[in-house]
Amino acid sequence: MTVSVYAxxxxxxxxxxxxxxxxxxxxxxxGTKMEPIAREAGVSTATLYAMFDSxxxxxxAVIDEASADFTKRMAGVKACTGPPRPRLTSxxxxxxxxxxxxxxxxxxxxxxxxxxxxxxVATAFYEQAKQDxxxxxxxxxxxxAAKGELxxxxxxxxxxxxxxMVEHPLFFVPMVTGDQVLPARSPASxxxxxxxxxxxxxxx
Numbered sequence: 001m002t003v004s005v006y007a008x009x010x011x012x013x014x015x016x017x018x019x020x021x022x023x024x025x026x027x028x029x030x031g032t033k034m035e036p037i038a039r040e041a042g043v044s045t046a047t048l049y050a051m052f053d054s055x056x057x058x059x060x061a062v063i064d065e066a067s068a069d070f071t072k073r074m075a076g077v078k079a080c081t082g083p084p085r086p087r088l089t090s091x092x093x094x095x096x097x098x099x100x101x102x103x104x105x106x107x108x109x110x111x112x113x114x115x116x117x118x119x120x121v122a123t124a125f126y127e128q129a130k131q132d133x134x135x136x137x138x139x140x141x142x143x144x145a146a147k148g149e150l151x152x153x154x155x156x157x158x159x160x161x162x163x164x165m166v167e168h169p170l171f172f173v174p175m176v177t178g179d180q181v182l183p184a185r186s187p188a189s190x191x192x193x194x195x196x197x198x199x200x201x202x203x204x
Contacts, residue, residue, distance in 0.1 A: 013051055013061075015041040021062045025106045029059060029114045059114070060121050066107045067128045073098060074132050080140075084149050084203065087140065088195045092166060095133060096187035099170040102179060109175060134159055150202045158202060165194035 019040045023032040034055055038048040052058040073094070080090045098104055115122040134156075141155040152158045169183040169190060183190060 010051065012041065012043050012047065016043065016048055016051060016058070017061050017065050020058050021066070024059060024062055025103075025110055028110070029055070029117060034058070056118070059118065063107070063111060063118075063121050063125055067125050070098070070104070070129065071132050074136070084144050085195060085199060087144075088162070088198065089192060091137060091140065092162065092191040092195055093188050095163065096166040096170055096191040099166060100187045105171065105175055105179065108171075133163065137163065148204055151204050152202050158198075162194060162198045165197065166190050 016037060019037045020032070023037055032055065034048060035045055037058070038045045041048070048058075052061060080087050111118075111122050111125050137159040138155045141150060141152050141158050144150045145152040145155065150158075166187070169185075170187060173181050173183075
């Protein structure tokens with residue numbers, strides 16, 4: 001599964017990946033055909049195969065691009081500083097809004113569905129997500145505990161508890177119901193309540 005070197009900075013590659021993402025999300029890996037992707041991206045099928053030598057290579061590129069996009073969306077949160085309440089609220093609101101995005105859930109659903117075909121791609125995707133979100137929060141909680149702002153003995157457990165309070169209503173329930181059951185409250189409201197509950201337990 002390879003990608004031609006010259007294609008990496010070719011604008012046609014971006015068009016192909018964008019169209020492929022739509023097809024993979026809506027039709028699944030098995031149902032996706034290469035020819036419609038090429039046509040909708042405005043390139044020939046020969047050009048598509050010159051850039052991606054197989055459907056598997058194109059799928060891997062779609063997941064890599066999605067992972068990079070998710071990382072960019074959380075980049076600003078990593079630099080957030082200040083007292084625990086606004087700092088945690090900023091992080092958790094960004095995380096909640098991320099989880100509430102139907103496209104994000106569609107990508108996660110796609111990766112889970114195709115994990116048996118692309119185990120290394122799926123593993124890399126999940127590890128990157130863990131680093132982007134969990135590791136950032138663990139580091140922040142560790143820092144706040146060291147300053148005496150929080151009473152946290154094990155930052156990883158505390159991080160899991162805080163993130164779990166938004167993951168359940170905004171991610172897991174919609175995932176298992178096919179987005180048929182969505183929360184009535186806004187992501188920001190859910191995040192604020194979660195931080196309030198968290199600080200009631202861990203505030204110094």
